[in-house]
Amino acid sequence: MDFDQADAVNQAIRLLSLRHRARTAELLAPLGLHPGQEALLLELARTGPMIQAQLSEALSVERPSVTLMARKLEAAGHIRRSPAPDDQRATVVELTDGGRALTEKVKQLWCALAQETLAGLTTETVAELPGLLKTLTCNVDTRRPHSRRDAG
Amino acid sequence: MDFDQADAVNQAIRLLSLRHRARTAELLAPLGLHPGQEALLLELARTGPMIQAQLSEALSVERPSVTLMARKLEAAGHIRRSPAPDDQRATVVELTDGGRALTEKVKQLWCALAQETLAGLTTETVAELPGLLKTLTCNVDTRRPHSRRDAG
């Protein structure tokens, strides 16, 4: 593997990470959300009520991070947390009505972000992009091949 | 813009960011480096001695972050910092011999990382990848179009 090529790819990924986070934070600020929290809300919107361990798995963030995110979202009234009926250890997390409404706004922002992110790319490239990025992600993955819904 | 598509892209970018950072940290740990520090070393290797403001610009990280990274790299003996002769405000940063040697090891790791990251992709796709990622980055960029060396 040629170093210049490797360097170019790694640099590009590093930069994309930095900028994407910054831009996300910027877009989410008016809604009072921080990056990461929106992923939790969208996951709940997709999947329905989940326990925190499932969220941790789905979002690929560690359990303590889920605890913190969930606390803040609960304090803001966006989600509700309640003990699971069948497992006294688990905490079920679900969207409140307000949280669901907020999620719709996040979806709009998400579309706007994607639109500016993907500006200038062909429809074909855009269609291939998630699969390509997931391939990069899975290849770089430390743990498991992350097999939920293979969109590539 | 279709939400599912936007969501897929944004999710993929978020995940790639998380995993790439984690994998980078993992690879760099044996060298005693943390993610971000290696970018500074490689930039110095590419460009030669620079002042911190230039590094901040080149790496797209803020000045205080450069200060901290540089402090640690200096403490580890990888770089040298000295006042700029022509500007008493500026601090010139350059690689030590040890730092240069370390950089070579980082380059090897970088190649290995790219190899596993890009496994399974066609040569053609790999060649297009940096340009594609830079396009995403520039589009998402908050500040300027980041025009140094357009490899797309």
Add this chain to the structure above:
DNA sequence: TAGAATTAGTTATGCGAATAACGTTATTCG
């Protein structure tokens, strides 16, 4: 059924990087 191993969640702590505010040095302009 009793004890070991596993799992859910939390607390404490560390690190990278951002912003805000500050002191110091250069530069620009009246």
Add this chain to the structure above:
DNA sequence: CGAATAACGTTATTCGCATAACTAATTCTA
């Protein structure tokens, strides 16, 4: 020249996410 402005670097503080260590609940197994 001297004052205002800008630029370089640092400190202080905050935020997100990670790991380590802990408690409590569940499941496995002997």
